[in-house]
Structures are given as C-alpha cells and as structure tokens.
Amino acid sequence: MPELSKIEEISQGVVAGDRRSIARAITIIENDAPEAKTLISKIYSHTGKAHIIGLTGPSGSGKSTLIEKIVREYRRRGKSVGVVAVDPTSPFTGGAFLGDRIRMQELSTDEGVFIRSMATRNYPGGIAKATRDAVKILDAAGKDIVIVETVGAGQSEVEIIKVAETIVVIHAPGLGDDIQAIKAGLMEIADIFVVNKADRENAEKAITDIQAMLQLNTKEKAWKPPVLKTVALTGEGVPQLIEKLEEHRTFLKREKIGEKSLLRAETELVEAIKEKAVNSIIEELKREGKFQETLQKIMAKEIDPSSAAEKLLHSKFKKAK
Amino acid sequence: MQSKRKIRVLIAKPGLDSHDRGAKVVARALRDAGMEVIYTGLRQTPEQIVETALQEDVDVIGLSILSGAHRALFPRIMELLKEKGLTEVMVFAGGIIPDEDVPEMKKLGIKEIFGPGTPTEKIIEFVLQNMPKKA
Numbered sequence: 001m002p003e004l005s006k007i008e009e010i011s012q013g014v015v016a017g018d019r020r021s022i023a024r025a026i027t028i029i030e031n032d033a034p035e036a037k038t039l040i041s042k043i044y045s046h047t048g049k050a051h052i053i054g055l056t057g058p059s060g061s062g063k064s065t066l067i068e069k070i071v072r073e074y075r076r077r078g079k080s081v082g083v084v085a086v087d088p089t090s091p092f093t094g095g096a097f098l099g100d101r102i103r104m105q106e107l108s109t110d111e112g113v114f115i116r117s118m119a120t121r122n123y124p125g126g127i128a129k130a131t132r133d134a135v136k137i138l139d140a141a142g143k144d145i146v147i148v149e150t151v152g153a154g155q156s157e158v159e160i161i162k163v164a165e166t167i168v169v170i171h172a173p174g175l176g177d178d179i180q181a182i183k184a185g186l187m188e189i190a191d192i193f194v195v196n197k198a199d200r201e202n203a204e205k206a207i208t209d210i211q212a213m214l215q216l217n218t219k220e221k222a223w224k225p226p227v228l229k230t231v232a233l234t235g236e237g238v239p240q241l242i243e244k245l246e247e248h249r250t251f252l253k254r255e256k257i258g259e260k261s262l263l264r265a266e267t268e269l270v271e272a273i274k275e276k277a278v279n280s281i282i283e284e285l286k287r288e289g290k291f292q293e294t295l296q297k298i299m300a301k302e303i304d305p306s307s308a309a310e311k312l313l314h315s316k317f318k319k320a321k
Numbered sequence: 322m323q324s325k326r327k328i329r330v331l332i333a334k335p336g337l338d339s340h341d342r343g344a345k346v347v348a349r350a351l352r353d354a355g356m357e358v359i360y361t362g363l364r365q366t367p368e369q370i371v372e373t374a375l376q377e378d379v380d381v382i383g384l385s386i387l388s389g390a391h392r393a394l395f396p397r398i399m400e401l402l403k404e405k406g407l408t409e410v411m412v413f414a415g416g417i418i419p420d421e422d423v424p425e426m427k428k429l430g431i432k433e434i435f436g437p438g439t440p441t442e443k444i445i446e447f448v449l450q451n452m453p454k455k456a
C-alpha cells in the first residue's frame with residue numbers, strides 16, 4: 001500500500017469521525033512510525049475544539065469507575081466523548097496489562113464514545129507526547145470531551161499537565177498513607193479534587209485533610225480548586241463534578257479570550273503608531289521642502305530611495321536630540 | 322516503521338461464565354511475554370468484543386469460554402469481525418470446547434483452540450508464530 005495515500009485516507013477518516021480510522025491513527029502515533037508526523041500535521045487544523053480533562057490519582061482510587069459515570073453523564077447531556085486510559089508498561093518485559101475497560105464495558109457499543117487503552121511504553125520524552133497525539137486524534141474526530149486517565153504515581157504524574165486543560169486529582173480513603181499518597185506535585189497541578197468512595201469511612205477526613213493542605217498553599221490563584229466527593233459505584237456526586245468541569249472550562253475560555261484580546265489590542269496599537277508616525281514625518285519633510293528635493297535626486301538617479309530615506313530620517317532624529 | 326511496534330491482544334470472555342481465572346492466567350502470561358494485553362472482564366457480548374477489538378486496534382483476540390455457548394457466540398463474533406473489516410485479526414480460543422466442535426469452529430476462521438490446562442508457553446509460542454502481518 002502506498003504510504004502517503006494510506007495516511008491521507010486515515011486522516012480523512014479521522015476527521016469524518018470514522019472509528020476504524022481513529023483506531024489505526026492512534027496505533028501509528030503509538031508506534032512512533034515515520035508517518036506519525038504527517039498524520040498529525042494533516043489533522044492539526046481540526047483540533048482545539050474538545051475539552052481535554054485529565055484524571056489522575058493512585059491505583060485503585062476508582063478512576064476508571066468514575067470515568068464510566070462521567071461519560072454517561074456527558075452522554076445524557078448530548079456530548080460525544082473520547083477516553084484515553086494509560087497504564088504502565090512493565091520495565092522488565094515491555095508488556096502491559098490494560099484493564100481499565102473492565103469498568104467501562106457497556107460504553108464500548110455506544111457510538112458516541114471511543115475508548116483507547118495505552119501503555120506508557122518507554123517513550124524517550126515521557127508519556128506526554130504519545131498521549132497528547134492520541135488526544136489530538138480524538139479531538140480532530142469531533143469528540144466534545146476527551147478524558148485521559150493516568151496513574152498518579154512516579155514521574156509521569158505531572159506530565160498530565162502537558163496533555164490536559166482541566167486536571168482532576170482523585171483520591172480515596174483506605175489507600176494506605178492517605179493524603180501522603182497525593183504527592184506534592186499533584187497538589188500543585190489539580191484544578192479539581194475528588195475524594196471518591198465517599199460511601200466509606202474516613203472519606204470526611206480525607207476531605208478535611210486536602211482542604212487543610214490547600215490552605216497551606218497561600219499563592220493567589222484566579223481559580224480556587226474545589227474539593228468534591230463522589231461514589232463512583234453509584235454515580236453519586238458526578239453531576240456536581242460535571243458542573244465544576246464546565247465551570248473550569250468557562251474559566252479557561254475567559255482567560256484565553258483575555259489573552260487574545262490583549263494580543264489583538266497590541267497589534268492594533270502598533271499599526272496605529274506606525275501609521276501616525278509615518279504621516280507626521282512625511283508632512284514635516286514636505287513642509288521643509290526636503291521631500292521634494294530628495295524626490296528629484298531619486299529621479300536623477302543620484303540616490304536610491306532606501307538610502308535617501310535613511311539619510312532623511314538620520315538628519316531628522318539627530319535634530320530631535 | 323516497526324520501531325516501537327507491540328503485539329496488542331484482546332482477551333475476551335463471551336457468555337455468562339462466572340469466573341475468569343483461566344482468562345487472567347493467559348492474559349498475564351502474554352503480558353509477561355512482552356505483549357500489551359487488553360482485558361475487559363466477564364460477560365461480554367459479541368458486539369462489545371468486536372467493537373473493543375476495533376477501538377483498540379488489536380492484532381490478536383483470545384476468546385475464553387467455559388459455558389458451552391461457543392456454538393452460538395463464536396459464529397456471531399466471526400461474522401461481526403468480517404462486517405467491520407477486521408479480517409486481519411487473528412482469533413484463537415480456549416476453555417471448554419468439545420473435540421467434535423473443533424473442526425466447525427476452525428472453519429469459522431478460529432485459528433486454534435486450546436483445552437483447559439494448556440501450558441501458557443504453548444499459547445505464547447502460538448501467538449508469536451501466527452501474528453498477522455499488518456500493512
């Protein structure tokens with residue numbers, strides 16, 4: 001099969017939302033094949049619409065179970081969803097057991113949902129690049145929401161910030177060291193905290209512990225991370241979580257719009273300064289008769305326009321000093 | 322192009338079996354052999370299995386069944402795979418499948434059938450030797 005037309009076909013399929021094409025595209029980027037770059041460049045202009053949510057926390061805290069409920073809630077609200085579930089590759093064998101789908105069984109036949117399990121493999125730049133590209137593919141395929149599940153342990157935990165816009169850090173009582181299990185790095189990057197398994201004892205304690213830790217962090221922030229509780233098994237607390245996710249999205253949009261309008265204003269200001277400066281200089285040169293004088297010299301080929309301009313401006317600014 | 326290529330395997334349990342010890346043993350063995358194993362748990366419908374295989378873009382599917390429902394479920398799975406264009410995926414099966422059913426199952430396109438107690442080394446070797454060549 002000619003490689004380029006294959007990539008063309010797959011990228012067109014991705015943009016059209018074709019599931020087989022999405023799956024094959026993710027394989028290509030996962031394998032870091034030479035065509036991966038071409039593929040991403042072809043779909044890139046279709047990205048940027050999805051809300052990308054990262055869910056991270058210790059193994060067994062209920063991330064996959066919670067994602068299933070989050071997806072259902074988004075589906076009820078008419079949104080299409082992509083899920084990328086990342087699990088570790090064994091450093092010894094290179095193999096991986098990818099079991100997150102066990103908690104999401106019934107979602108697999110929903111046409112509005114696409115789930116992909118990924119192993120961390122041993123990517124030179126960490127997991128971020130492959131995950132980010134997989135997210136781009138789901139985004140380009142038209143998913144409204146893309147959720148990334150990663151285990152919050154080891155060095156990969158903070159990498160999620162390179163992938164997701166909104167980061168949910170999840171914890172659950174009974175996982176040993178409790179709050180200690182949430183590493184300092186995770187505290188820093190969380191936009192929303194979730195204490196899952198709120199049906200269990202000690203859930204309240206976990207919440208107050210997190211709140212206490214947040215209070216230690218005195219840095220002024222425009223967004224204050226809320227602490228929510230959920231029971232992923234029943235879906236309790238999930239609508240409230242979705243509300244917060246939406247709120248954070250709105251917050252991000254506002255921030256981005258603020259940034260953009262600043263940039264737009266700056267460009268406008270620069271343009272306006274240029275125009276005004278040029279006009280006033282030319283007018284003055286004309287008044288002094290230097291403009292016409294120089295024009296004659298250019299016509300007589302005594303000097304080229306660029307050198308003439310330099311000379312005029314030079315004398316002008318020397319005078320100004 | 323094969324730089325970081327990994328063998329991706331879906332281990333699936335169709336039917337109403339109430340335990341998955343055997344399936345998990347095979348899943349772990351394949352993982353330890355360096356493969357990426359997607360495991361989806363008990364009681365999968367043929368539709369769920371095939372859709373999962375599609376989304377996960379697997380090279381291989383291993384079906385595990387104890388309940389005797391293979392005669393009803395395997396033909397449906399093979400049919401759906403064809404329907405979705407997943408004809409390159411290699412399928413094997415394990416569990417309790419009577420000898421007299423084996424030829425029929427193989428005719429459906431199931432490459433091999435392993436009885437209970439098959440050493441996992443044998444399954445690993447089989448998968449490695451029968452990996453489909455993907456374009």
Ligand SMILES: Nc1nc2c(ncn2[C@@H]2O[C@H](COP(=O)(O)OP(=O)(O)O)[C@@H](O)[C@H]2O)c(=O)[nH]1
Nearest residue numbers: 059060061062063064065196197198231232233
């Ligand atoms: N009691 C209780 N158990 C839960 C809850 N959420 C998940 N679990 C259980 O916790 C275990 C781990 O869940 P899983 O979603 O696989 O966690 P992950 O490793 O973080 O993805 C499973 O046995 C779930 O059934 C919950 O809200 N309450």
Ligand SMILES: [Mg+2]
Nearest residue numbers: 063064100149
């Ligand atoms: Mg999980």
